[in-house]
Amino acid sequence: MHGGAGHVEDTDGEQQHGAEHAASAGWAKLVAGESALEAVVTAVCLLEDDPHFNAGRGAVLNLAGATELDAAVATGEGGFGAVGALQAVQHPVLVARDVMEQTDHLLLVGEGALAFARARGYPPFNPVTVERLQRYERDRALLEQGTLPYWQRLNQRRSRYGTVGAVAVDRAGAVAAATSTGGISLKLPGRVGDTPVMGAGTYAELIGAASATGDGEGILRLGLTRLAVQTMVQHPAQQAVEAAIEVARQKKVAAGLIAVDAQGGLGFACTTPQMVYACLDEKGLRSGI
Ligand code: ASP
Numbered sequence: 648m649h650g651g652a653g654h655v656e657d658t659d660g661e662q663q664h665g666a667e668h669a670a671s672a673g674w675a676k677l678v679a680g681e682s683a684l685e686a687v688v689t690a691v692c693l694l695e696d697d698p699h700f701n702a703g704r705g706a707v708l709n710l711a712g713a714t715e716l717d718a719a720v721a722t723g724e725g726g727f728g729a730v731g732a733l734q735a736v737q738h739p740v741l742v743a744r745d746v747m748e749q750t751d752h753l754l755l756v757g758e759g760a761l762a763f764a765r766a767r768g769y770p771p772f773n774p775v776t777v778e779r780l781q782r783y784e785r786d787r788a789l790l791e792q793g794t795l796p797y798w799q800r801l802n803q804r805r806s807r808y809g810t811v812g813a814v815a816v817d818r819a820g821a822v823a824a825a826t827s828t829g830g831i832s833l834k835l836p837g838r839v840g841d842t843p844v845m846g847a848g849t850y851a852e853l854i855g856a857a858s859a860t861g862d863g864e865g866i867l868r869l870g871l872t873r874l875a876v877q878t879m880v881q882h883p884a885q886q887a888v889e890a891a892i893e894v895a896r897q898k899k900v901a902a903g904l905i906a907v908d909a910q911g912g913l914g915f916a917c918t919t920p921q922m923v924y925a926c927l928d929e930k931g932l933r934s935g936i
Contacts, residue, residue, distance in 0.1 A: 648673070648690055649915065650700050650923030651809035652860045652903030655936050657923065661699045666925035667934045669693040673815055674927040683823035683856075684722050684744075687813040691718075691740045691825045694811035701809030703737060704774045706829025708783040709836050714774050717842040718743040718827040719754075721851035723909065729843030731756035732836075736764050737772040740827045743843070754843055774829075786833055808901070808919075810842060812849070812858030816907045824849050824856035824872070831863060841866035846873030855879040855887070857906040861919065865900030875906050875914075884914030892916040 648670045650662050657663055673690035677683070695703025706714040718739035719729035728747025731754060733739050742764045746755055755763050810828035817823075826849040828842045840863030841848035848859045850872035857872035866872075871891055878887035884906040895902040896918045903917035905924060913926050925934035 648694070648925045649812045649858065649860055649903055649905045650694060651811065652917045652919040652922040653808045653901065654919075655921040655923055657936055662923045663925070663934055663936055665694060665697045665699055666923050667932060669813070670925035670927050670932065670934070673813055677815060677817050680818065683815040683817040683821050684720065686815040686817065687823045687825035688720060688740055688744055690813040691811055691827050692738050695738050695740060695827055698776045698778065700811050701829045702811045702827040703739065705776050705779060706774050707809070707832035708775065708779055709830070709834045709838070711836045712783055713836065714829055715834075715836065715838070716774070716828070717830055717840055718825070719843040719845070719849035720744050720747055720825045721823065721845065721849050721856060723822040723851045723853045723856060727753050727845050729754040729845070729849070730760040730764075731839035731843045733757070733760040733764065735761065735771050735773065736769050737774070738769070740825050742767065742769060743825075753845060756839060757837070783832070790833060808860045808862070808903070810848075810860040812860060812905060814856045814858055814905050814907045816856075816909060816911050820909045822851050822853075822856040822907055822909055824851050824858045826858045840864070841871070846870045848872060850876050852876050853909060855884055855906055855908040857888070857904055859902055859904050860922070861895075861902035861917070862900050865895070865898065866902055869895060869898060869900060871895060871902055871904065875904055879906070879908050883910065883912040884908040885912060886914070888914035888916045892918055
């Protein structure tokens with residue numbers, strides 16, 4: 648699991664605890680013999696419900712004060728489904744899974760994604776929390792100060808990425824990844840980031856799976872998760888992730904990555920000072936920030 652990268656304020660340990668809890672829930676699925684896909688979706692759903700993360704409930708607000716959610720799932724067998732700029736749904740990752748399993752499309756966005764979600768039976772849900780609303784009002788007031796163009800002022804204010812993601816490998820050696828986010832605070836309405844784009848924020852092939860967090864536009868340019876997974880042809884997950892993160896560092900892209908390879912190797916690294924993570928294998932639980 649990752650719970651976002653950047654300068655993490657987690658004084659009460661809620662984010663680390665949330666990531667540990669979600670990783671444990673995913674692990675329990677694997678131990679019960681369920682698929683890697685089931686494990687990553689279960690884990691991401693839990694963090695979509697946790698307001699300490701920027702996904703589902705607690706997602707950040709765009710410039711218009713609304714939430715627009717991005718999410719994706721990917722399997723090693725080539726399955727991929729995603730939603731972008733989706734409003735008013737509790738679990739975007741489940742809608743992404745439905746796009747993969749119930750349509751022959753890869754990505755649905757905006758109104759069409761919402762109509763699809765409603766047709767699939769997802770009821771209206773307001774993900775906005777009081778804390779996010781207060782932060783929106785404060786940040787918007789700060790953004791209005793100064794003379795730089797909007798996007799330059801916005802860039803100066805970005806230091807925390809709270810996207811959530813999970814990767815897993817199951818007993819059969821099948822891998823999967825899932826990622827969910829509210830995107831970037833004060834983004835323009837309609838902006839879709841790296842998370843729901845195959846090979847950018849979320850990716851899987853038979854050899855491995857990866858999920859990213861950080862500067863979405865930079866991650867999109869680099870195709871960061873595809874880069875990491877394709878490096879697994881020659882290297883285990885940890886080395887592959889470090890190689891991809893080194894490319895991000897050279898390109899000055901703030902990014903965090905987690906990955907698994909089909910042999911059960913785990914990898915995580917970031918260019919940022921911190922990344923919330925938790926992982927579980929036969930050696931037990933490891934977590935940190
Ligand atoms: N990568 C996400 C985005 O740009 C943000 C994040 O990682 O928190 O939409």
